[in-house]
Amino acid sequence: MIYTAESVEQLTENFAQLPGIGRKTAHRLALFVVKMNREDVVALAKALVSVKDKVRYCSICSNITESDPCCICTNAKRDRSVICVVEEPTDVLALEKTNEFKGLYHVLGGALSPLDGVGPEDLRIKELLKRLSGAGIEEIILALNPDVEGEATTLYLSKLLKPLGMKVTRIARGLPVGTDLEYADEATLSRALEGRIAI
């Protein structure tokens, strides 16, 4: 039985499709929309449609963008000899926030996860290899998540890329800044020891 208006129920259903939103939260959000000004609601609706209409994947790096190629791929100031390989567009955002990396990106669209049925053919690996066949790439940085799926993808890519003769590196793994050594587990600590650097 519907206890509220049908349109509120419909909006609740729509919100509940979003990741991490249960029915109760969806209902709360729908009621919040009821209380919003009409202009704000129209702006929200326009923003949703605009995202769907304008945003696409960059044909070079597969990052999300409104203009194809994306602003990173077309930026003449970026270092075109280095490509950083990441899993998702959110990883590009995280790396850009550091202001440390000035090269180009390649978004794979996930990581190898045979246990979930995700194989190499489900990732944008062919596109990466095609990109590398062009001249001028000197280094590939593998910046994948430090979990089993990320590790499997890193090892798989390194097997594919090393024979191509370019420098293949990976980002460091180990202890996060601000944690206590005594609470770190064996696996994390041993990786931190392996990746130690001279100072």
Add this chain to the structure above:
Amino acid sequence: MLTKTDAIVLKGMKYRDTSKIVTFYTRRFGKLKGVAKGARQMKSKFGAALEPMTNVALVLYRKEHRDLQLVSQCDIIKPYKKIHSEFDRMTAAMSVLELVNQLTHDEEENAALYSLLLGTLDELERASRRFVNLVYAFQIRLAGLFGFEPSLDQCGSCGRRVDEFAGEGSAVFQLSKGAIVCPRCAPQQAQHAYEREFCRAPSSSRGRRSEQTKSNAKISVQTLRVLQRLFRAKLDSVSALEYSKATGNEIDATLRLYLRQHFEDLKPLKSLEIHNRMANRDSVA
């Protein structure tokens, strides 16, 4: 109730913003799923303990008849460092985990399977080559644990041992029975099957003959000998087994058919496919 058990992490999936739902194969309760709250946070107390292919000491709030338990604590017993850092070892270990995950149901205790899984991971960590042997050994032993132990030592019809018909050509492996039939008995067996199907059985069941034929696989004596050793030899000696590429292909195909015969829902093992694809690529290079 707060409960402790040893476990092997089978797989994990993201849950909400910072948590994980982890599938374990435990010594005491078989396969179970648990929520690890905050496991994806940078300062999580779980660290790397919830990564697949890790042997852990698990503490959880367990309630019967609940699909999802709450993980309280998880400490690493064996991190399997080499498995996590070498692609071939990793994909071999993943295919073992994939098989366990596919063939087991929640909370069905099987201590023998837990020991086999643990022993196989230990050996995958220790072995220096031919990791795929351990995967095949695991597959055939797992079939045995589920009640489908194949009889590979003698002909299921006349009782002759494998050595006695070694020079007579290929034998037949009856997938449904898990028995081998020597080259001399194979034609008679086929004739008996034909008579059963076409002379005595009602016409409605005759259409099944093609399935009957598919449930038999030709198998060379060399492959039979390797399968015997994969099944009987101690796990620590399995990775030393050497055989030709053709025999390897035959072992792979036979085991795939045998498992599919007895476990209808079994999907192809993606990890093993990737493992074999990369191994072939390396051997060509």
